[in-house]
Amino acid sequence: MAELLPDPDNPANPANPSTSGPGGARTLFVEGDNLDVLPLLPALIGSPVDVVYIDPPYNTGNDFSYADKMGVGRGRHGAWVAMMRPRLEAARELMAESAAIFVSIDDNEVAHLRLLLDEVFGERNFIAQVVVNLNAKGRQLGPFFATNHEYLLVYARSLSSCGLDATSVHEVSEADFPVLDPDGRRFRHLPLRNTNKKFNPATCRTLAYPLWGDPLTGRVATAAFDGGQEIWPVFGDGAPAVWRWSAPRVEERPDDLVCRTISGRLGERVDIFQRDWLHPGRRKKLRTIWLHDEVGSTDTAVAEVKALVGKVFESPKPTGLLLRILETFPSDAVVLDFFAGSGTTGHATLIANAADGGSRVSVSVNSPEPTRTGSAAQVAGYESVSAITESRLRAAAAAHGEDVAAYRLS
Template sequence: MGRVSTGPCNSFTEGDNLAVLAGLPAASYDLIYIDPPYNTGSAFAYRDRFAGHQAWTAMMRPRLEAGRRVLADTGAVFVSIDDHEAAHLRLLMDEIYGEQAFLAQIVVNLNPKGRQLGSGFATSHEYLLAYAKDPRKCVLDASSADLVVEADFPLVAEDGRRYRRLPLRNTNKKFNPLTAPTLHFAIWGDPDTGEVRTTPFPGAVEIKPVFGDGSPAVWRWSRPRIDERPDDLVCRRVRGVAGDRIDVFQRDWRHPTGGARRKKLRTIWLAEEIGSTDTAVAELKDVLGHVFESPKPTGLVRRILDTMPDDVRVLDYFAGSGTTGHAVALANAADGGRRTCLSINLAEPVRAGSNADLAGYRTVADITRARLQAVAARVEGATYAELVEAPRQARRADS
């Protein structure tokens, strides 16, 4: 079956992902997210069915290689996995993308209560491996605006803006007068008024950068930058190991001029931040019904999307229930982005007697397509003709 539109930003292709990937142009996608089968004991739905870790890696290797071929040099790939194959996937990714392309192994807390079935520990996490196609060119920004909260900025300026104080001196001892001599210089400040300048003025005292133990340090800002932004600096009396001294601080604003503030992403992502398996089931049920056992939450994919520009071309070739396409539609609706997504899924039969079977879905691909169509109708306002007639005509053309 060929590719069909499932809304303004989403398209869907039914088929073996290895065959579909072979037909895609090289470097045609900026971001790949996949949630492959975890090899928990059941047979794979793909043609190359075997058993055990060796079989799983044999199934994944060509698909990861094919994914790398279609990924842009500036792009990144994220792969969800659990403990069964995390170690093997890490070795595969190192081999295919290169160890230097590794960005992070993120712990994702999708089941806060922990799995209560079986013996042993109550597992509450999975993993997310992130790699760059070319780490020198990758545009991924490992930060998020959603993590920035007012509590991080406890001070309030006279004009109502919130800020926090950061030392102007570099607190990393690797940076010192020997390694960064141009940043070791005297500035002047008045601790009574807080005023700071690079040249003397009435009431000011000379201030040199020092560490807490009194050893020489360097500033984080150059003289020209201090001259450009003197109102973003303040000097204060502080208590050090050797007694009181005067130090200079940056006013770090909650809403800086020139763009939204972002905060570096940690390598542990909590369910309260991105959603859980339970919330993922609920959001799928809201648009389609309870037809898939363990979907990923859209919040997980939206956090990944937030690390890339808002016009990325996204690819998910283990599309499952269609979470990635759903997340792309939600992200575009939220910020006006122009992201697009291609989802690929095999026509894997649903389990006999399952909720999906009882709801009339023949294959998992039917669920993917139906979800993306429902999301487009609800989130993007797509018309019936766009969602039903155009795909139907495409199917006829392929048959």
């Protein structure tokens, strides 16, 4: 019967008070075929997984690197899907109801992967298909276009319970809040009316009501006052609209509202705006195109690996990509990567914990697949890809004063 055994040659330090995972470490490395390892992880980590990220081997038209008996006798797309299906199903069983999975993929398999994820997780649990620009110049050697993007498919374990917060503090800019208050705070004006025409007096009757405002003083109230004029929410074309706030909320926060005269399509009119304040910890919704200057590139990823273990991995992912993903979940998340490759996920988790004082636990799984004959990795003394993963994790953990708990499939 298969089991996960701690590596006696590289034990974690259980006396380290800063760590809290199995063996006393928050960075776990497991060597073995992920299909065999995944069912054994609950006993090892003792809690459901909150975030799954994988960068599976891409099917580029040649035999993909992850040899698997389940793909024998099938076409190349069918073989790839057959390899992925049981692994995704096993991962789903490990995930908390609030969890989400992020899968990096390129054009060769994105269509097949999207259908497979629809089957395994349910089409209703699809969240996003993010375009990730990891190559600023584009691949110049291929035919036709210089491809400079990949994809990140995001699915919830259960959309109604999903804890993913698709916002970031790093996307917020002072330039988005151009007005400076006398007390030094910055804000911007947002229309108090709902600008989405799906929300109107027919669909949201309780939000269609008059307010009173004075464009000279800026005062706004729910009842008439001297100098105030009655204002109803309208769209730019004059069609009836609704407010975003209820009347009780207006009464609670009158100082966050201002009455102004504006020029619209139908001429000047008086309208009401919300003062939307910039404050510490303010977050902004993430877009579905992630640029290399935001999350890093393949070049920066190669440099990150080289700085720790040498130039021994061809196409790693940058830690910036994983840091953005980790930012969408709480700082005590359990993070799983069962195609760990160069170890980017575990490395990024260490960086995230150091940055915000978090207690995330990362679990990186990789198989002892032999490195290619004559490759830089083999020349450097790495006999397997998993050896690269473990070496990087140990180097990164040491740089942060942390430990790695290693386990082998037996």
